[in-house]
Ligand SMILES: *[C@@H]1O[C@H](CO)[C@@H](O)[C@H](O)[C@H]1NC(C)=O
């Protein structure tokens with residue numbers, strides 16, 4: 001008997017040993033609980049997370065920081081890459097990270113979770129609950145409120161992945177990619193109230209080779225906002241709404257500004273949003289530009305401005321001499337876009353009189369308003385249509 005039962009347990013032992021070897025040769029794991037984090041939603045785990053980061057960072061191997069199930073209270077944390085040796089740090093989150101109850105604590109900090117100067121960092125899974133709604137309430141009453149914090153930001157970083165993350169009720173922007181190369185955002189969900197102020201879903205600027213795929217964004221400002229210096233951005237299979245759509249801009253914030261080029265947006269669904277595809281610039285001088293943009297394959301459901309270029313942005317008419325934008329917009333393609341507009345004007349190109357939009361192309365577009373054909377309006381826009389384009393083009 002003893003002999004018989006010995007064999008399977010020996011096999012099991014060999015199996016476990018080989019499994020263990022596999023795991024440890026792949027990644028050294030650092031569990032935040034070991035560093036004093038408490039999954040009770042009450043104990044401040046900020047220092048524990050920082051210690052786990054320092055340990056993972058200091059290893060010369062690929063490492064993993066593991067955050068088990070549970071709720072972790074975190075204040076503002078900056079994960080810095082300066083002294084990192086590890087070429088590859090995976091932050092695996094099975095739990096929820098929650099912000100302090102008092103919105104003023106993060107509100108004055110600009111950032112909640114920020115990564116600066118890191119390389120090869122992946123965030124996999126998890127939920128970030130920034131508890132932004134008391135700050136939105138404060139702002140709606142207009143009473144001396146702090147600006148609010150971005151939930152998750154990567155600054156001056158390379159080779160970044162964000163996969164399967166949920167960002168809930170950010171105070172300000174949910175996810176910011178600023179000054180980065182090679183970033184993949186996949187399977188991310190963003191949720192905030194449709195009337196929450198400045199809660200952009202994903203903001204990209206001064207960054208190259210960024211991919212955003214298979215994500216769902218419901219928020220109070222732009223689902224995706226694309227700022228100056230964005231190059232080679234690929235967006236595919238993204239749902240947006242409520243929200244302000246996918247926007248390039250606002251550009252021409254400053255006179256000296258990097259351009260936006262080579263942006264592809266494929267297979268998106270907008271539902272009940274204020275905009276679909278928007279390009280927006282201040283009506284003032286700038287050396288910036290927008291070129292080589294492809295908007296292809298989109299369903300619009302009850303969208304106020306499905307296709308819009310607005311180069312006359314100037315709230316309160318301040319600092320817009322002659323009300324003219326210096327941003328040159330060229331080579332913008334809209335292809336395979338159908339659905340419904342919530343206003344009579346479904347296509348609006350309102351371009352700069354000094355630098356008219358050029359190379360605007362519309363192909364196979366069908367946008368209706370109240371079951372009838374919608375309208376299009378063009379100012380200073382030059383381009384062509386291909387195939388069937390409804391509403392009739394004004395280019
Ligand atoms: C444009 O960006 C895509 C990735 O989004 C890249 O594959 C392609 O090579 C880029 N095109 C140019 C001309 O740089």
Ligand SMILES: *[C@@H]1O[C@H](CO)[C@@H](O)[C@H](O)[C@H]1NC(C)=O
Nearest residue numbers: 338339366367368371388390
């Ligand atoms: C445009 O879309 C409407 C509503 O979906 C549809 O009834 C109409 O046939 C379409 N027109 C063309 C030319 O495809």
